[in-house]
Every structure is written in C-alpha cells, then in structure tokens.
Amino acid sequence: MKTEFKIGLAIVLGIFLLYWGVNYLKGKDVFSTENKYYVVYENTEGLLATRPITINGYQIGQVSDISFLPGASGKLLVTLNVGNDFPITQGTVAKIYSASIMGEKSISLTVNKGAPLALSGDTLVSATERDLTEEVNMQLAPIKARTEELLGTLDTVIGLASGFLDERTSQNFKSTFESLTKTFASVEASAAEVSDYLGDNKGNFDAMSENFRILSEELASKSKDISSTITNLEAISDSLASAKLTETVNNMESITARFDRLMAELETGEGAASKLIYDEEVYANMKKATENLNRLLLDIKYNPNKYLHVSMFGSRTRYTEEEIQAIEEAMEESNPEK
Numbered sequence: 626m627k628t629e630f631k632i633g634l635a636i637v638l639g640i641f642l643l644y645w646g647v648n649y650l651k652g653k654d655v656f657s658t659e660n661k662y663y664v665v666y667e668n669t670e671g672l673l674a675t676r677p678i679t680i681n682g683y684q685i686g687q688v689s690d691i692s693f694l695p696g697a698s699g700k701l702l703v704t705l706n707v708g709n710d711f712p713i714t715q716g717t718v719a720k721i722y723s724a725s726i727m728g729e730k731s732i733s734l735t736v737n738k739g740a741p742l743a744l745s746g747d748t749l750v751s752a753t754e755r756d757l758t759e760e761v762n763m764q765l766a767p768i769k770a771r772t773e774e775l776l777g778t779l780d781t782v783i784g785l786a787s788g789f790l791d792e793r794t795s796q797n798f799k800s801t802f803e804s805l806t807k808t809f810a811s812v813e814a815s816a817a818e819v820s821d822y823l824g825d826n827k828g829n830f831d832a833m834s835e836n837f838r839i840l841s842e843e844l845a846s847k848s849k850d851i852s853s854t855i856t857n858l859e860a861i862s863d864s865l866a867s868a869k870l871t872e873t874v875n876n877m878e879s880i881t882a883r884f885d886r887l888m889a890e891l892e893t894g895e896g897a898a899s900k901l902i903y904d905e906e907v908y909a910n911m912k913k914a915t916e917n918l919n920r921l922l923l924d925i926k927y928n929p930n931k932y933l934h935v936s937m938f939g940s941r942t943r944y945t946e947e948e949i950q951a952i953e954e955a956m957e958e959s960n961p962e963k
Contacts, residue, residue, distance in 0.1 A: 658708075658709060659686065659706045659707060659708055659709070660706075660707050660708075660709065660713070660744075660745035661689070661704060661705065661706060661707075661745050661746055662704075662705045662707060662713065662719075662743065662745070662746070662747055662748070662749050663702060663703070663704055663705070663746070663747070663748045663749070664702075664703045664705060664719045664732075664748065664749045664750075664751045665694065665700050665701070665702055665703075665748065665751055666700065666701045666703060666721070666751045666753065667699075667700060667701075667751075667753075668701075668753065669691060669701050669703065669721060669730070670721050670730055670753055671728065671730050672688065672691065672703065672721055672730040672731075672732070673688070673691075673730070674688050674689060674690060674691055675687055675688060675689075676688045676724075676729070676730060676731050676732065677724075677731050677732075678705055678706075678707060678719075678731070678732045678733075678734060679731060679732070679733050679734070680711055680733070680734045680736065685707055685708050685710050685711050685734075686705055686706045686707035686708055687705075687706055688703060688704070688705060688706075688732060689704045689705065689706045690703070690704040691703050691704075692704075703719075703732075705719065705732065705749070707734075711736075712736075712742055713734065713736065713742065713743045713749075714736050714737045714738070714739075714740040714741060714742055714743055715737065715740045715741050715742070715743045715747065716737035716740050716750060717734055717735065717736050717737050717740075717743065717749050717750065718734070718735040718737070718749070718750045718751075718752050719732050719733075719734055719749045719750065719751055719752065720732065720733050720734075720735065720751075720752040720753065720754055721752070721753045721754060722754040723754070734749075920946065920949075923949045923950075923953065924946070924949065927948075927949050927952070
C-alpha cells in the first residue's frame with residue numbers, strides 16, 4: 626500500500642507540476658486570483674493569446690482567449706485575465722498597440738479615473754492604435770502627393786520649354802544674354818570711372834572734410850553766442866506777442882475794409898461821397914453857391930455900410946454889382962502876376 630500510494634502521489638504531483646509549468650510558460654499564475662474582462666474588437670490586428678496586458682508599461686495580466694462572437698458578425702471577443710494589483714474602473718480603454726518593431730501586438734489599459742470599479746466579467750472599451758507601417762504611410766502620403774504634383778509641374782514646364790526653345794527663341798535668348806553682358810561691362814566701366822574720379826579728387830574731398838570739421842568746431846565754440854541769439858529772438862517774439870500785435874493787425878484790416886467799401890461806393894455811384902463827385906446837379910449847386918459867396922464878400926468889401934451901421938465910418942458911396950465887377954477886373958489887369 627505504501628508503494629502504490631507513493632506512486633499515485635508522485636503521479637498527482639507530476640500532473641500538477643505539468644499543469645503549473647504549462648500555465649507558467651503561458652504567463653499564468655495558478656496560485657493568484659485574477660479578474661476576467663472582455664473586449665470586443667472589429668479587428669485584433671494580429672493579437673495573439675498570452676500577449677501581455679500593461680498599464681503605463683507595467684504588465685498586470687495577459688490575453689487568455691480570442692474568439693468570434695456568436696451570430697456571424699465577424700467581431701472578435703478577447704478575454705483578459707488581469708490581476709488584483711491595480712483597480713480597473715468602468716469605461717477603461719483596452720487599446721491594441723505595437724509592442725515592438727517586429728509588429729507584435731499587446732494591450733494597454735487606460736483607466737477611466739473617478740469612475741466606479743469594474744467587476745470581473747465586465748466589458749471594457751476597445752481601441753486600436755495604428756501600427757508603424759500605417760504611421761509611415763500616413764506621413765509619406767502628403768509627401769507622395771506633393772512629389773507627384775511637382776513631377777506633373779516639371780513635365781508641363783519641360784513641355785513648354787521644348788516648344789519655346791526653337792531656333793528663333795534660342796537666337797533671342799542669345800541676343801538677350803549678349804545685351805546683359807554689354808550692360809554689365811558698361812556698369813563695370815562706369816564704376817571704374819567713378820573710382821578714378823574719386824582717386825583723382827581725393828585731395829579735394831579731404832579739403833572738404835577738413836572744412837566741415839573746422840566749421841563744426843567753429844559752431845561748437847560759438848554755441849554760447851548762438852544760444853544767446855536764440856534767447857534774444859525768443860525775447861523779441863515774446864515782446865511782439867505782448868504788444869497786442871494781433872489786435873493792431875485786426876484794426877488795420879478793419880480800416881482797410883472800410884476804405885475798400887468807400888472806394889466801391891465811389892466807383893458804383895452810391896452814397897453821399899460819390900454823389901458829391903459824380904452828381905452834376907450837386908456840382909452846379911456848389912459852383913453857384915461859391916459864386917454867390919464871392920459876390921457877397923465883394924459886396925461887403927465895397928459896401929460895408931450896407932451891413933455895418935456904425936457912424937464912425939461916415940457915409941460912403943454904395944457900388945452896384947456891375948461896378949464892383951468892373952473894379953475887380955481893372956485890378957486884375959493892373960496886377961497880372963497875381
């Protein structure tokens with residue numbers, strides 16, 4: 626009995642060790658408790674069972690099984706065995722990504738922080754990361770499109786150039802380049818002439834520079850006098866400002882305006898002054914009044930008794946207007962110089 630027991634015990638232990646070893650090779654720990662989560666993918670991108678499951682690069686479990694969902698939908702159900710080392714919340718994203726440059730796929734979990742904890746048997750959110758080949762293709766696609774566009778443009782340019790580069794066009798280009806060559810030669814000759822001129826007149830330019838230097842020194846030495854002159858000008862300006870020059874100018878402008886109006890009235894014949902000059906009736910009346918005044922003065926001269934009754938003069942002969950006129954004409958003839 627003891628031998629048979631030992632043999633049976635050895636067989637049981639062997640089977641257990643074999644089971645444990647196989648699971649160990651698969652990455653399973655038969656002595657630890659694990660939670661199972663499910664994820665549904667349209668395409669697993671070559672993901673295999675026993676591939677690790679990581680959070681922030683640290684492995685917390687592995688893929689235990691991949692199978693099709695019932696109903697011939699073509700979707701794949703992936704079973705995840707995750708240890709209790711890190712709490713998994715509801716809404717956690719299980720993303721398939723390339724773990725190496727060889728394209729081996731693994732699953733990375735992104736925990737939905739603040740959400741309730743997920744229970745064993747819950748379904749997580751699926752996601753797939755583009756592999757290296759897809760990333761390269763996406764980066765190269767714009768470059769490829771631009772290259773194709775550039776090649777098309779080059780073809781067009783080459784075609785146009787082939788059409789224009791005939792014998793006549795070539796001759797035109799040749800003559801153009803010859804003209805450019807002559808132009809550059811002319812510019813070089815002009816530059817040489819300018820250089821020679823500057824060299825020949827270097828003494829004159831040096832003298833001019835020396836004169837400017839002396840002038841600057843003179844101005845610097847006379848800066849006090851210049852400042853004094855500016856101060857005097859400011860004082861004169863202030864004096865003119867305080868002399869009510871503006872008011873005087875305004876008065877002059879007012880007088881000039883009035884004189885202009887007077888001249889305008891004289892030219893147009895309006896107003897009393899213009900009537901004194903241009904009205905013939907006024908002129909005739911003034912002439913007649915002057916003549917009457919002259920006759921009155923002559924009458925007073927020759928007939929004072931007529932106007933002043935004073936006995937001391939005595940009686941004098943009274944002259945008529947005709948006699949007075951005759952006496953005046955005789956006096957003018959006797960004194961022609963007057």
